Amino acid sequence: MAKLPRRKCANKECRQWFHPIREGQIVCSYQCASAVGKEQTRKAREAAQRKAQSLQRAAEKKERATWRQRKAAVKPLKHWIDLTQRAVNDICRETELAEGLGCISCGTKTAFAWHAGHYRTTAAAGHLRFTRFNIHLQCDVCNVYKSGNIEAYRTALVERYGEAAVLALENNNTPHRWTVEELKEIRLAALADLRALKKAGGRMKPELIEILRMRWQRLRIYRRPGSVLVDYRIPAQFCSYLSVHRILLNEHSIPPVCT
Structure with missing residues (x-):
C-alpha cells in the first residue's frame, strides 16, 4: 500500500x-x-443553541405580529382615520412650506405654529378630509382663533384656482365611507412622500412637485395639476427617490379611493 x-x-x-x-x-x-x-x-452544541434561539425569536416575532393584528382588528375606524389625517396634514403642510407659501387666509409667512386647515371641515364633509384641494397651509390664528377664517380662505382659493374650482369643491357632496385598506394606502403614500421631502431638506423643483401632485391627484388628495409653483432646488438623492420608489406609477398602480 x-x-x-x-x-x-x-x-x-x-x-x-x-x-x-x-x-x-x-x-x-x-x-x-x-x-x-x-x-x-x-461547536455543534453552540450551533444547536443558536438555532434554537433563532427559532424562539422567530416564534416570538410571529406571536407579536399576530397580537398586533388582533389589536388592530378591534380598533375602531376612527383610529385609522385619525392616523391617516395626521399623515396627510403633515405632507400638505410641509409641501406648502417648502414652496414658500404663506397662510391661505391672511397670507402671513410667520406664525407661532403652522396648521393644515380644511376649507370644508372634516365634520361637515368627511369625504373631503383627504382631498388636497381642500387642505392648505394656515397659521394658528386663522385656523384656531378665527375658526378657519373661511371668508378669507374662500377669497384666496378663488384667486388661486378660480371660481369654478371652488364652486365644484363646495358642491361636492358625494358621500364616501372610508375603509381600512384605503386609509392604509393613503397613509403609507403620505408618509413616503414626507420622508422624501425631509430627506431633500424641504427644497423641491417645480416639475418634481408636479409629479407628486399628479400622483396624489389619483388618490384624490393632492392639489389639482397646473397650479402656480415656486422654483426650488433639490438634492440629487430626492431625484433618485423619485425614480426608484413609487412616485412615477402607471395608470393602474393605485386606483382612486373616492369618486
Whole structure:
C-alpha cells in the first residue's frame, strides 16, 4: 500500500506534520483526536443553541405580529382615520412650506405654529378630509382663533384656482365611507412622500412637485395639476427617490379611493 502524503494535525494546539496510516485520518495521536472531538462537540452544541434561539425569536416575532393584528382588528375606524389625517396634514403642510407659501387666509409667512386647515371641515364633509384641494397651509390664528377664517380662505382659493374650482369643491357632496385598506394606502403614500421631502431638506423643483401632485391627484388628495409653483432646488438623492420608489406609477398602480 502506498504511503499516504503527510498532512498537518487538525488539532489547533498541535499542528504538527504527520503521515496518516489510514484514509481520512486528520489527527496525529489519540490526545489530539480527543481534543478535536471535544471542539467539534462544543461547536455543534453552540450551533444547536443558536438555532434554537433563532427559532424562539422567530416564534416570538410571529406571536407579536399576530397580537398586533388582533389589536388592530378591534380598533375602531376612527383610529385609522385619525392616523391617516395626521399623515396627510403633515405632507400638505410641509409641501406648502417648502414652496414658500404663506397662510391661505391672511397670507402671513410667520406664525407661532403652522396648521393644515380644511376649507370644508372634516365634520361637515368627511369625504373631503383627504382631498388636497381642500387642505392648505394656515397659521394658528386663522385656523384656531378665527375658526378657519373661511371668508378669507374662500377669497384666496378663488384667486388661486378660480371660481369654478371652488364652486365644484363646495358642491361636492358625494358621500364616501372610508375603509381600512384605503386609509392604509393613503397613509403609507403620505408618509413616503414626507420622508422624501425631509430627506431633500424641504427644497423641491417645480416639475418634481408636479409629479407628486399628479400622483396624489389619483388618490384624490393632492392639489389639482397646473397650479402656480415656486422654483426650488433639490438634492440629487430626492431625484433618485423619485425614480426608484413609487412616485412615477402607471395608470393602474393605485386606483382612486373616492369618486
